Amino acid sequence: QVQLVESGGGLVKPGGSLRLSCAASGFTFSDYYMSWIRQAPGKGLEWVSYISSSTSYTNYADSVKGRFTISRDNAKNSLYLQMNSLRAEDTAVYYCARDVGAGHTDWGQGTLVTVSS
Amino acid sequence: QPVLTQSSSASASLGSSVKLTCTLSSGHSSNIIAWHQQQPGKAPRYLMKLEGSGSYNKVSGVPDRFSGSSSGADRYLTISNLQSEDEADYYCETWDSNTRVFGGGTKLTVL
Numbered sequence: 001q002v003q004l005v006e007s008g009g010g011l012v013k014p015g016g017s018l019r020l021s022c023a024a025s026g027f028t029f030s031d032y033y034m035s036w037i038r039q040a041p042g043k044g045l046e047w048v049s050y051i052s053s054s055t056s057y058t059n060y061a062d063s064v065k066g067r068f069t070i071s072r073d074n075a076k077n078s079l080y081l082q083m084n085s086l087r088a089e090d091t092a093v094y095y096c097a098r099d100v101g102a103g104h105t106d107w108g109q110g111t112l113v114t115v116s117s
Numbered sequence: 118q119p120v121l122t123q124s125s126s127a128s129a130s131l132g133s134s135v136k137l138t139c140t141l142s143s144g145h146s147s148n149i150i151a152w153h154q155q156q157p158g159k160a161p162r163y164l165m166k167l168e169g170s171g172s173y174n175k176v177s178g179v180p181d182r183f184s185g186s187s188s189g190a191d192r193y194l195t196i197s198n199l200q201s202e203d204e205a206d207y208y209c210e211t212w213d214s215n216t217r218v219f220g221g222g223t224k225l226t227v228l
Contacts (some may be wrong), residue, residue: 046218
């Protein structure tokens, strides 16, 4: 079955950087768009970024544009999110999710990023 | 880009039915949406895709008690014979060529 496992979260100071990873299995990873979606404590879901199946196309929410970079390695069935210039408002659980063009059908368990001094 | 509006909360009694609403912004009333369920402390779970025609496709494992319908810019999730495990946050989602959008979510309380 489809499995998505995020890692790389943790505590980081404002202005710092962090790289999240998502290991995918149970489906042909290279066939699908993938997204990062986050959820601040006690808040709703916020789409962060997506990347096309071939890596040729990416897009970002305005709140992270210019600071975050999404990438993938289809040979390793892995998705990444490089987060720079982190702010307190970036504190959230970050989920990777498979985008089938009809919504995000599969989600990881999430990894918590806390930005605090 | 589309905007999705959901009521912040809803409640209904055990064994009854509830209808949750997700409203698409002007100019996007024909969009397809998806419904997700997020139980406390868990990751979201995809329930179904719902078209403007009212046609919906549930994923495997979603109980028959869950159904979708549409009217104009409104998309509905109806849960019948409410169970305690249905107490959760429910999010709608839509998309266009550039972005993905989630509604603010509805917190469903089963009384």
